[in-house]
Amino acid sequence: MPISAGYVVRETASNLWRNRLMALAAILTVGVSLSLVGTALLLRQSVNSQLAALGDNVDLQIFMKPTAPLGDTNAIQTTARETSQIKRCNYLNHQQSYEQMVALFKSQPSIIKVLTPATTPPVFQCTLVHPKDASAVANLFNTQAGVYEVTFPAQSIRTLIALSNVLQVVLFTIAVVLLMSAVVLILMAIRMAIFARRREVAVMRLVGATAWFIRLPFMVEGLVQGLLGAVVAVGIVLLGDIGIRTLLHRFSEFQSAVVPGHDVIVTEILVVIVGMVVGVVGSAVAVRRFLTV
Amino acid sequence: MIRFDNVTKTYKGSVTALSNISIDISKGEFVFVVGASGSGKTTLLKLLLREERIDSGQIWVAGREIDALSNWRVPYLRRNLGCVFQDFRLLPNKTVFENVAFALEVIGRPRQVISAQVPQVLDLVGLGQKSKRLPDELSGGEQQRVAIARAFVNRPLILLADEPTGNLDPTTSQGIMGLLDRINRTGTTVLMATHDASIVDMMRRRVIEIERGHVIRDQVRGIYGLDSSSSTTRGIPAVSAISAAADRLSTGTDALGPRHRKRAH
Numbered sequence: 298m299p300i301s302a303g304y305v306v307r308e309t310a311s312n313l314w315r316n317r318l319m320a321l322a323a324i325l326t327v328g329v330s331l332s333l334v335g336t337a338l339l340l341r342q343s344v345n346s347q348l349a350a351l352g353d354n355v356d357l358q359i360f361m362k363p364t365a366p367l368g369d370t371n372a373i374q375t376t377a378r379e380t381s382q383i384k385r386c387n388y389l390n391h392q393q394s395y396e397q398m399v400a401l402f403k404s405q406p407s408i409i410k411v412l413t414p415a416t417t418p419p420v421f422q423c424t425l426v427h428p429k430d431a432s433a434v435a436n437l438f439n440t441q442a443g444v445y446e447v448t449f450p451a452q453s454i455r456t457l458i459a460l461s462n463v464l465q466v467v468l469f470t471i472a473v474v475l476l477m478s479a480v481v482l483i484l485m486a487i488r489m490a491i492f493a494r495r496r497e498v499a500v501m502r503l504v505g506a507t508a509w510f511i512r513l514p515f516m517v518e519g520l521v522q523g524l525l526g527a528v529v530a531v532g533i534v535l536l537g538d539i540g541i542r543t544l545l546h547r548f549s550e551f552q553s554a555v556v557p558g559h560d561v562i563v564t565e566i567l568v569v570i571v572g573m574v575v576g577v578v579g580s581a582v583a584v585r586r587f588l589t590v
Numbered sequence: 591m592i593r594f595d596n597v598t599k600t601y602k603g604s605v606t607a608l609s610n611i612s613i614d615i616s617k618g619e620f621v622f623v624v625g626a627s628g629s630g631k632t633t634l635l636k637l638l639l640r641e642e643r644i645d646s647g648q649i650w651v652a653g654r655e656i657d658a659l660s661n662w663r664v665p666y667l668r669r670n671l672g673c674v675f676q677d678f679r680l681l682p683n684k685t686v687f688e689n690v691a692f693a694l695e696v697i698g699r700p701r702q703v704i705s706a707q708v709p710q711v712l713d714l715v716g717l718g719q720k721s722k723r724l725p726d727e728l729s730g731g732e733q734q735r736v737a738i739a740r741a742f743v744n745r746p747l748i749l750l751a752d753e754p755t756g757n758l759d760p761t762t763s764q765g766i767m768g769l770l771d772r773i774n775r776t777g778t779t780v781l782m783a784t785h786d787a788s789i790v791d792m793m794r795r796r797v798i799e800i801e802r803g804h805v806i807r808d809q810v811r812g813i814y815g816l817d818s819s820s821s822t823t824r825g826i827p828a829v830s831a832i833s834a835a836a837d838r839l840s841t842g843t844d845a846l847g848p849r850h851r852k853r854a855h
Contacts, residue, residue, distance in 0.1 A: 304695070496681055497692075503639075503679075504744065505669035506696035508662065 308514035309521060312490045319489055320522055323482040327526020327575055328533065330475030331568045335534035337468035338564045340461050355450055356428045357383070359421040359438050362445040363391070369443025370419065377421060380437065382430045386423040394420050418445050428455070476575055479526065483519050483579030488587045490518060498588065508590040515588065516580050523576020527569040534565060591617040591748060591779045592638065597647035599633055607633040609803040610647070615781065617747075620774045622790050623783040624814055625800035631783035634800070635750050638781075639671060640664050652747050669697060672741030672749040672778075676756035678733045680725040686712065686736050687721040693740045707743055715739045715769055731762035735769065742773055749773060751782040755789060763789055787814035 313320050359377075361370055370388075377386045389397060395417040402408045425431060431449035438447050491498065501511050538561050592615040599608040607630045615621055623631045636642045637649055640656050649656050652670055659667060680689050687708055694704045712718050715735040725733050734754060741749060751770065755763035767789055774780045784790060790797060790813060797812030798805060 301698070496679070500679060500681065500692065500740075501696045502665075503668065503673050504693040504697060504740070505665040505667070507665045510696060510698070 305514050305517055309517045312494070312514065312518050313521065315493060316486055316490050319482070319486040320518075323479060323486045323522045323579075324526045324529065326475060326479040326482050327523055327572055328529025330472045330479055331527055331530030331572055331575075332533035332537070333468045333472035333475065334571060335530055335564050335568045336537060337465045337472065338567065339534065339538060339561065340465055340468070342560045342564070343461075355422045356425040356431050357421075357423040357434055358448045358450060359423065360418040360445045360447070361420065361443050363416055363418050365419075365443030365445075369441070373421060373438065373441060373444065376438070376441065377423060380434065382426055382434050384424045384426050386421045389420050389422065391415060391417055391419055394418060476571075479523075479575050480579040480582075483522050483576055484583045484586075486522065487515050487519050487580045487583035490515060491583065491587050498590075502590060511590045512584050512588060515584050516577065519576040519580020519583070520573060521576065523572040523574070523579070524569070526575070527572025530568050530572065531565045534568065535561070591615055591619070591652060592781065593648075593650040594634075595648040595650070597637065597649055598645045599630075599637060599642065600645050606803050608637075608800075611800075611803070611805055613798060613805065613808070615779060617779055618774070618777050620771070620780045620793070620795040621782070622793070622795060622797045622812070622814075623781065623800060624785070624790060624797055627785075629800045630803045631800055632752055635673075635752050635781070635783060638748075638750060639668060639673070665697075669744060670747045672738075672744070672746035674734070674737050674741050674749065674751040674754045676753040678725070678730075678737045678757075680733055680736055680740075682725055685722050685724055686717055686728070686739075689725070689736055690740045690743050693743055697744065699744075708739075711739045711743045714742070714772070729762070730758050731765055734758060734762075734766055738766070738769055738773070742778070746778065748779045748781065751780065751784075753784055753786075754782065755784065755786050760788065764792075767793060790814040 359373060361373070374386070374388065377383050391414045395412060395414040398412055398417055399409050423434075425434060435447040435449055438444055498511060592613070594611050594613040597608055597611045598606070600606045611630075611634075623634060625631050633642065637644055638651060638656070640659070644657055651667065654667070656667055681692065684692060690708045690711060691704050694707065699707075709718065709721065712721050715738055717732060717735055717739065720728065720732065725736065728736065734757075738749075738754075749770070754770070755766055758766060763786060770780055770782065771793070794811045794813070797807065797809050797814070799807035799809075799815075
C-alpha cells in the first residue's frame with residue numbers, strides 16, 4: 298500500500314512541534330556529540346596531513362642563509378657526514394627547496410607569491426639514528442657559519458601526535474557517551490510522541506492501517522531529530538575549522554596542519570550519517586518497545 | 591460469514607474465557623451476544639479482530655481462517671470488520687468529518703474517495719449538518735453515531751459492536767439501534783455484545799448467550815434472559831418509555847424473569 302509522503306510529513310511536523318522541548322534536547326545532544334566526533338576526526342586528519350607533507354623521517358632541518366657561500370654549504374655537508382648521530386642527510390638547493398615550499402603551502406597562495414627560488418633557503422633534511430638527540434645535534438650546527446636556523450620538525454610532530462592521540466581518545470569517549478544519551482533522548486522523545494498519539498494509534502489499528510503506516514511517522518521523527526542534530530554539528534565543525542584556519546595563519550610553522558577542504562567535506566558527510574543512524578536506532582527501539590501495531 | 595469451530599481461549603493465569611465454542615453466523619444476520627460481565631463476550635469480539643490469539647479450534651471470517659493469517663495480513667482482515675465501542679473512541683481534536691475521514695486516510699484511500707464517502711455516511715447516520723463540530727460539542731448519542739459512521743465508512747462486511755448503548759439513555763439507545771438496523775439492512779452482518787435487556791427484547795433478533803465461556807443458548811428471534819440471573823437492565827437507571835414499550839412487546843413471553851417484570855411495573 299502506498300504511504301503518502303504528505304501524510305508522513307504532516308504527522309512528523311506536528312509530532313515534533315507538539316513535543317518540541319524534548320525534540321530540542323535530543324537534537325542539541327546529537328549536535329554536541331557529533332561535533333566532538335567531527336573535531337576528533339579533523340584532528341586525526343590534520344596530524345596525518347602534517348606527516349604526509351614533511352615525511353616522518355625528517356628529524357632535523359638545517360636551513361642555510363639564502364646568501365651563504367657554497368663553501369659554507371660544503372662544510373656543513375662534511376660535518377653532517379662526520380657526525381655519528383646523523384644517519385643520512387638530503388640536500389635541497391634553492392630551486393628544490395622552493396619547490397618543496399610550494400608543495401607545503403599550496404593551500405596558501407599568498408605565501409607562495411612572496412617566495413622566489415633565490416630567497417628560499419637551501420636546506421639539509423637529516424634523519425637521525427636516535428630522534429631524541431635532535432636538540433643536541435641542532436646545537437652542533439647552530440653556531441656554524443652560513444647556518445640560518447636549525448629545526449627538528451619530526452620531534453614536534455611526534456609531540457603533537459602524542460597530544461592529539463590523547464585528545465582524540467578523550468573526545469571520542471565523551472562523544473560516545475553523549476551519543477548513547479542522544480539515542481536514549483530520541484528514544485524517550487519518540488516514546489512520548491507514541492504516548493501522546495495513543496488514541497490515534499488505537500483507531501488506526503482498529504480500522505486496519507498497516508504496521509508500517511503506523512510506525513513510519515515515528516521512525517521519520519527520530520530520523521529528523523538525528524539529522525537536525527547532525528546539521529548543528531556540521532555547523533559547529535565548519536565554524537571550528539574556519540576558526541582553526543584563521544588561528545593557524547598566525548603560526549606559520551603549523552600551516553601544513555590545516556586540513557584541506559576536501560577532508561572537511563568527508564568528515565561532515567560522516568557526521569550526517571552518524572546522526573541519521575543515531576536517530577533511526579533511537580526511534581526503532583522506541584517503536585519496537587512501545588508501539589503495538 | 592463468521593464461524594467458530596470448537597474455539598478455546600485461555601488467558602494467562604489460567605482464566606478460561608471461552609471453552610470449546612462453536613457458532614455459525616451467516617451473511618446479513620443481526621446477532622446479539624449476551625451474558626454477564628466476564629462471561630467472554632468481549633473476548634469473542636477480540637478474537638474476531640485477532641487482538642487475541644486462540645488456544646485451539648478455528649475461527650473463520652469471510653472465508654478465511656484468521657488464526658492462520660500472517661501478521662501483515664491482519665490489518666486487511668480488520669478492514670472488513672467495523673468496530674463500535676461503549677466509549678466511542680473518537681479523536682477529541684478532530685472534527686466529526688475528520689474523525690470519519692481518518693479511518694479512510696490511514697488505509698491509504700485517495701482524497702476523492704474520502705470527500706465522496708464521508709458526507710454520504712454522515713448523512714446516513716444523520717449528522718450531515720454537524721460535520722464541522724468537535725466530539726465535545728456533541729451529545730453521547732451523536733458521538734456514537736460518529737463512531738458508527740467511522741466503522742461503516744469503509745463498507746465492512748461485518749460490524750462489531752461492544753455494548754454500543756452502554757453509555758446512552760434508553761431513548762438515544764433506541765435511535766442507535768435503529769441505525770444499526772439500517773446498516774444491517776444494507777447486507778452488513780452485525781454482531782453486538784450487550785447488557786441491555788430492553789433493546790434485545792425489543793429487536794427480537796438472534797441471541798447467543800454466553801456464561802462462563804460456554805454458549806448456553808442460541809435462539810432465533812430471542813430475548814435477553816430466560817432466567818432471573820441474567821435479566822438485568824444494567825446501566826439504565828430509570829424505567830423509560832422505551833424499556834416499558836419493550837417489555838410490553840415481550841409480555842406475551844412467559845420466559846421473562848420475575849425481576850425484569852417487576853421493573854416494568
